[in-house]
Amino acid sequence: QVQLVESGGGLVKPGGSLRLSCEASGFILSDYYMSWIRQAPGKGLEWVSYISTSGSPIYYADSVKGRFTISRDNAKNSLYLQMNSLRAEDTAVYYCARDLGSGYYSIWGQGTLVTVSS
Amino acid sequence: SFELTQPPSVSVSPGQTASIICSGDNLGDKSASWYQQKPGQSPVLVIYQDTKRPSGIPERFSGSNSGNTATLTISGTQAVDEADYYCQAWDSNNYVFGTGTKVTVL
Numbered sequence: 001q002v003q004l005v006e007s008g009g010g011l012v013k014p015g016g017s018l019r020l021s022c023e024a025s026g027f028i029l030s031d032y033y034m035s036w037i038r039q040a041p042g043k044g045l046e047w048v049s050y051i052s053t054s055g056s057p058i059y060y061a062d063s064v065k066g067r068f069t070i071s072r073d074n075a076k077n078s079l080y081l082q083m084n085s086l087r088a089e090d091t092a093v094y095y096c097a098r099d100l101g102s103g104y105y106s107i108w109g110q111g112t113l114v115t116v117s118s
Numbered sequence: 119s120f121e122l123t124q125p126p127s128v129s130v131s132p133g134q135t136a137s138i139i140c141s142g143d144n145l146g147d148k149s150a151s152w153y154q155q156k157p158g159q160s161p162v163l164v165i166y167q168d169t170k171r172p173s174g175i176p177e178r179f180s181g182s183n184s185g186n187t188a189t190l191t192i193s194g195t196q197a198v199d200e201a202d203y204y205c206q207a208w209d210s211n212n213y214v215f216g217t218g219t220k221v222t223v224l
Contacts, residue, residue: 035213045153045161045204047213059211095160102167103208104151108160 002026002107004096009112016086016116022079022096022109030074033099036081038092039111048094049081053101064090086116120209122216129222130195138219140188140205148207150188152181156201164203165190197223 008020020036036048049070050059058070069082079096093113097105122142130136140150150168153161163172165181168188178193188207192199200223205216 037213037215044218045155045206045215047215050211050213057211061212103149103213104163104166104206105153105161105213106163106166106172108162110160 004098004107004109006094006096006109006112009094009114011115011117012086013118014087014116017082017084018086018114020081020083020094020096020112020114022081024077024079024098027098029072029077029079029098031100033101034070034072034079035097035099035105036070036079037095037097037105037108038090038114039095040089040092043092046092050099051079083114086114088116090114091116120207120212120214122205122207122214124203124205124216124219126217127220127222129224130192131224132197133194136192136195136199136221138190138192138203138205138221140190140216141186142188142207142214143186145186145188145207146184148183148209150181150183151206152179152188152190153204153206154199154201155204161204192221195221195223199223 006022035050051070067085071080093111095111097108152165154164155161164179168183180191182189
């Protein structure tokens with residue numbers, strides 16, 4: 001079964017760090033460009049970061065640039081998002097999603113909730 | 119920066135046609151996709167590359183893209199189609215999502 005499963009979300013204080021993981025099954029992760037997308041409570045979808053099949057290039061939304069780092073381990077069929085200097089406005093459900101290179105997401109994970117609060 | 123704008127809400131009667139507009143500068147020069155999201159669930163791709171339907175998506179979903187506007191059309195709308203819908207395009211190394219439209223089936 002083709003699926004993506006995120007993990008690593010939780011409650012963290014402002015200024016803290018968190019690392020999200022996304023494990024792929026049923027397909028070869030290295031064949032796909034991968035992204036993280038987030039959705040704040042009651043809000044719309046916001047693209048966060050993208051990583052190409054080989055790990056370069058990488059792109060970030062301006063809202064997270066310099067604070068978040070995307071990476072992948074194709075051998076482990078996994079995608080990661082290291083989030084530092086977290087702010088209240090980073091509170092959201094974080095989804096990972098795959099793109100075959102055509103600019104759209106064919107499969108999404110179920111999401112993991114990140115709450116930034118003191 | 120490139121932005122995509124959608125109406126906040128669209129209401130439709132069962133069996134009728136719902137049209138959701140997505141507006142952006144020269145959007146017709148890009149490839150538009152559409153996602154359906156029901157409460158508490160992850161988004162699901164319903165249209166990609168302007169007009170194509172993924173396997174498993176009902177034929178009542180169709181798309182078009184020209185000029186500054188992409189349109190998602192749901193023909194013969196059913197109660198199960200009640201959801202939020204987001205358009206999306208790729209521009210200048212960014213995936214851009216629309217503001218989202220809540221479709222209510224009355």
